[in-house]
Amino acid sequence: MTNYFDSPFKGKLLSEQVKNPNIKVGRYSYYSGYYHGHSFDDCARYLFPDRDDVDKLIIGSFCSIGSGASFIMAGNQGHRYDWASSFPFFYMQEEPAFSSALDAFQKAGNTVIGNDVWIGSEAMVMPGIKIGHGAVIGSRSLVTKDVGHCCKVSDEAAFCLIQRPYISKTLLTVRISPVGSP
Template sequence: MSKPNIIIGDYTYYDDPEDSEDFERNVLYHFPFIGDQLIIGKFCALARGVTFIMNGANHKLDGFSTYPFQIFGNGWEKATPQPEALPYKGNTIIGNDVWLGYETVIMPGVQVRDGAIVAAKSVVVSDVPPYTIFGGNPAKCIRQRFDDQVIRSLLEIAWWHWDIEKITRNLETIVAADIEALRHCE
């Protein structure tokens, strides 16, 4: 990654047969003067066409027109809003072990928490709880992947923070669904 305001964790991948190396083309309206970050955790699977809309896409909402007249110059730049007058929703954060399906769109300031899954072609406009499956436009909760107690345990265990040797030794347990076995990994 060449942009310092895009942070991607280890082992996260972007699946695009055309050009998986040019992931930044999927991060839209991400202007340095705004200062927002896209933070993606470890072990995430990002399907082809996943798009992140950042805070630079926001228009001033409190006037009669939202049109950005200033982009045309010729005296119209007098209508340029100050950055603090534009809506700002914060950093966009994708947790660890998250799967974002084909052509998912993540809107500014959204947090998709650890272990979540977002269905293909969804538009995520609000935060996604951990280990929850979201889908649709706007994306809504379809179901939790596990019961609350298992989710709490998974978040406490946080296997994605283990050293890679421990992960390698325990791959079969990590991909299984036996929380007691996962608790006892060494």
Template sequence: MPLLDATATHPITLPDGTLYRDTVYLKNVISHPRMEIGEYSYFTHCGKPEDTAEILAPYLGHSVRERLVIGKFVQIARGSYFITSSANHPMTGFTTYPFRIFKPETFGYKDLPVKDTVVGHDVWIGHDAAIMPGVQIGAGAIVAAASVVARDVPPYAVVGGNPATVIRMRYSPEIISALLDIAWWDWPVEKIETNLAFLETGDLAALKMA
């Protein structure tokens, strides 16, 4: 029996057989025109599955210009959320008060710049992290708990703090380049599970041969 079921709503079953309902596969509970989500990416929260999109990205409306793009195998811990560009206030004048949102005919700031927020594959976002508008997080990165990510994060970096800065790189540039070339997240799930021991132990030579 495979470890992963791409069709599951709640992918975790505890050793006693209890279905753990706080964790959901995002792709299977979110239907949002401005979100793109890869398979096996999960989020843990206490809300209803149908409320997941609003909990994860509370300011991302259905008619906004920006997108939230989340890759495959992303792990998002409880309390984390995305503040997308639609939450921005105008900052080019002498006031940041959003006067236009209080009348339907002027609602929104179509002239404000927007940028997609993109999370790469196999990213781990720790408890209570906040991801700010337009941030790009590279594959394999780790975001420490309670961090505020206000700038782009390189692949396989460990970042933390407010604002989050690079604490260290997980691997050397040569290994990072090799892992990005291997792109195991694009393999069929059967191949991933066959080579799981190499992924878990960091056997790069074996992964190259897989």
């Protein structure tokens, strides 16, 4: 299998590799996926490229995304834990027993990554999460709640370990996002 990346020390701009129309990227953000060998589109899980009625993945400018990071999309993917069964029967319409099943899909909302965000290798961001400008997401973190501006989160709990108020005030005052970025 040919690796999409030439070196572990050189990422590729998202603007050069994203093909899915439901992924919107700002300027100079990059993905460094050498150790996983695939382009960034494969990091957005369950995001249908052929539908425009689904949640979007919106990534700001100057973001750095490590190898194997994943963004879980498509809301609940048809699994309703508040129903009698969490099984997504609707997605098996070809089975006669499921032909009249209700669609259990629920949107989570767009997943939005601010500007100047660093997301470490194999971090996982759940559906509908908002990550503020200047945030740092540690490797293998599981992000299940929104992350504020300039917060550093780590581990499976992914709560704000360090707030960087001096950085936050400066960056947000000078508006780190260039013209035309999300």
